[in-house]
Amino acid sequence: MKYKLGDFVRFVDEKMEGFVTRIIDDQMIGVTGEDEFEIPVLASKVTTVHGYEPAGTKKAAAEDKPVILGEFEKKGIYAGVIADARASSVVHFYLVNNTSFQLLAALTTEKQQVFKGEFADIVAAKSATKIYSAQLADLQVWPRFIFNIVYSTKQNIEPPAPLVVEEKFKAKDFSTSKKAIPLLSEPGWLIRLDEPELVIDAQKLKESFFKSPEEKVVLEKPASEVDLHIEKLRDDHQFLQNSEMLNIQLAHFNKALDAAIVHQLPDVVFIHGAGNGILRHELHKILSKHPKVQTFMDARKEKFGYGATKVILK
Structure with a gap:
């Protein structure tokens, strides 16, 4: 296979071009164009477009000069x-x-x-x-x-x-x-x-044995509106499976709810989006059993639609 992921290619029989985004087998590749749809095609049906070099093709190096020993x-x-x-x-x-x-x-x-x-x-x-x-x-x-x-x-x-x-x-x-x-x-x-290299400070290690195990857990005061969209919580969301994203969103929700209770907020809005309704269902299930929750309801529909829940605390 002469093509690599990221190569810029042009179709031989059609007026199309794009990037190799998948190596399917020894003869087939996947090419993605401007519409972001991946098209399987025989490798023999495309040709390399010269002049484009994907990120990282060239070596990046400093000038070839002597290194000072101290540096x-x-x-x-x-x-x-x-x-x-x-x-x-x-x-x-x-x-x-x-x-x-x-x-x-x-x-x-x-x-x-x-x-x-x-x-x-x-x-x-x-x-x-x-x-x-x-x-x-x-x-x-x-x-x-x-x-x-x-x-x-x-x-x-x-x-x-x-x-x-x-x-x-x-x-x-x-x-x-x-x-x-x-x-x-x-x-x-x-x-x-x-x-x-891990450097162990013997004195600090010794002092740690005599430290009190009691440490205060500080919960920062949450905003009145807490956005649970996964792209707001993690930069790597595109790498995560659906179950992992849900667990992260629920953990953030529970932490924000605890903080709202500790800081005695009267209410807090959780923005979960409409989507398939799974996150909304899980939040409502937790809220319905929480001893510190007085009631909950859909937040302002003119602002959030059905994508947010307002929680009234006791």
Whole structure:
């Protein structure tokens, strides 16, 4: 298969073009156009459009200049994940080398005891390069990633032992907000591969044995309207299954309800949306049994429709 995820292609027999967003098998690919619909097509029926390079195609590197010994960075190797700027259903993985070492790096994937070498190359100091691409919707079935990294430098510095890291990425790995990827101009998620050494402070450890276990739990005063839409609660909602999203929304609801009770609010509105009604049903089931709830009702329909519930507290 000569095509890769994120490649920009044009149909041979039709006036259409788009991005490769799925590798179906050795002969079929999925192409997504501007309408965001994925079309299965024979690989022989499309051709590459030259001149477009998806995010991460080029290596990003600092200028080749000597590293001052005092500035030599020994830590800072990451896997960076960035959504393709034009085909958002595709994400690209980069090996980000923010150290002063040159790296001999290899990526192998494993799925059901089938191993495949995906990448092997030299990654210069202070550089980042694309190593893998995947379908975002297939997160739950992504393979296991095996990174093998050997450090090298021409300076009089002892390199660390070779780094071997195995990762099975899950939705929780993308639960944090996007941040700027070092050495690249794109926002994305960072997964640290060379974890910093754990330094144990013996004195603080000793003091911790004598600390009182009693700690006050501080609940911030909630707003009068609490939005439970999943996109308001998590930046990584596109990675989550429906059951995971519901659990997150219910946890946020319970925390906000407890805070409203602690701060003695007379009432609070929970915006849950209309949707399929599952979240609304679960909220009403909890509220109907809660000892601190006087009553509840649909909030102002002219503002929320049937997408919000007003709770009157005792």
